[in-house]
Amino acid sequence: MQPARQLAQWSIFVFVFALFFWVWAIVNTATKGMGMDLGVISFLTVMVSNGYMYHATCHGQASTRLGNDTTRITIMLTYGLVILNYILGLVIGIHLGMTKFSVYCGVFVFLWASLAYRTSDLIGKAVSNYEPLLGN
DSSP: OOHHHHHHHHHHHHHHHHHHHHHHHHHHHHHSOSSOOTHHHHHHHHHHHHHHHHHHHHTTOHHHHHSSHHHHHHHHHHHHHHHHHHHHHHHHHHHTTOHHHHHHHHHHHHHHHHHHHHHHHHHHHHHHTOOOSSOO
16 A cells, blocks of 8 residues: 555544544543543644644645654644643552553553554655645
8 A cells, every 4th residue: 555545544543543532531521520631632633633644645745744844743742742641641540549540541651652653654654655645
């Protein structure tokens, strides 16, 4: 499969994955009475960055829009926000003795780090071997 197509499909997958957790964060915020779940912001940033990647890839602009360092760093920072959110949850969970929540957060730190690594790898491949999906 061509790298641009892989990145486009990956962007959809991560967008939908983040959407699930974004909705969960909104529900937590509305029902738990513990203030705003930071996932409302962090997952939204991942959704925006993956929407941007999908649009750039499908409209023949991956090289120009994703090929510069500022864009790539910004995209990785959105994943970093999610990771930091889970690290914060892990620390709070450990401090409060919430073992299951701590394990959940710890697992998702590594999961989101893996998603970030894969995203970075696919961006690099799509930019260096770019073939437009839908033409210009």
